[in-house]
Amino acid sequence: MTFSSTNEDHLLFDAARKGDIDYIKERIAAGADLNITDGRGFTPMIIAAYDGHEEVTRLMLEAGADVNAQDGGGNTALMGVCFKGYPEIAKLLVEKGADLNLQNGNGGTALMFATLFGRNELVKLMKELGADTTIKDIKGLTALDLAYQQGNEEAKEILQ
Known part of the structure; x- marks a missing residue:
């Protein structure tokens, strides 16, 4: 990955944040x-996914954006959408090759993010798609352990 430095790069990040598909199409056509x-390690695709822009995310993935890119903390777009609660974008990312079991700097996974933030539809989806429920974070906790900590009865049911 290359750190962005040009004005066009900054505009690309802004367009990803806003979901400006027309500008992103122009930048892709120009070879962006x-x-x-950016300074936090986010790629434009991570930002678009995190902000809920499914079509922009799809466009960037189809144009070669790295589906498993990790930000400065090791977080991926899939982790971000599991935190925010966007199941359709999660499905898209997995269809495009997102690694369900990639761990961030704290050992967290997309499944753990969904569990921690009560995104039970995504907990179910991640499990159905094959997320490894036995992975432990740096504290030695699994997604099920996190469900117990959160008092999330539905996630406990899904994960057991």
């Missing part, structure tokens, strides 16, 4: 690097 990163 979709795997550039």
Whole structure:
């Protein structure tokens, strides 16, 4: 990944944040690097997914954005959408090759994010798609352990 430095790069990040598909199409046609990163390690695709822009996310993935790109903390777009609660974008990311079991710097996974933030539809989806429920974070906790900590009865049912 390359750290962004040009005005066009900054505009690309803004367009991803706003879901400006027309501008992103122009930048792709002009050969924009979709795997550039900002100061926090976010790529434009991570931002678009995190902000709920499904069609922009799809466009960037189809144009070569790295579906498993990790930000400065090791978080992926899939982790972000599991935190925010966007099941349709999660499905898209997995269809495009997102690694369900990739761990961030704290050992967290997309399934753990969904569990921690009560996104039970995504807990179910991640499990159905094959997320490993036995992975432990740096504290030695699994997604099920996190469900117990959160008092999330529905997630406990799903994960057992």
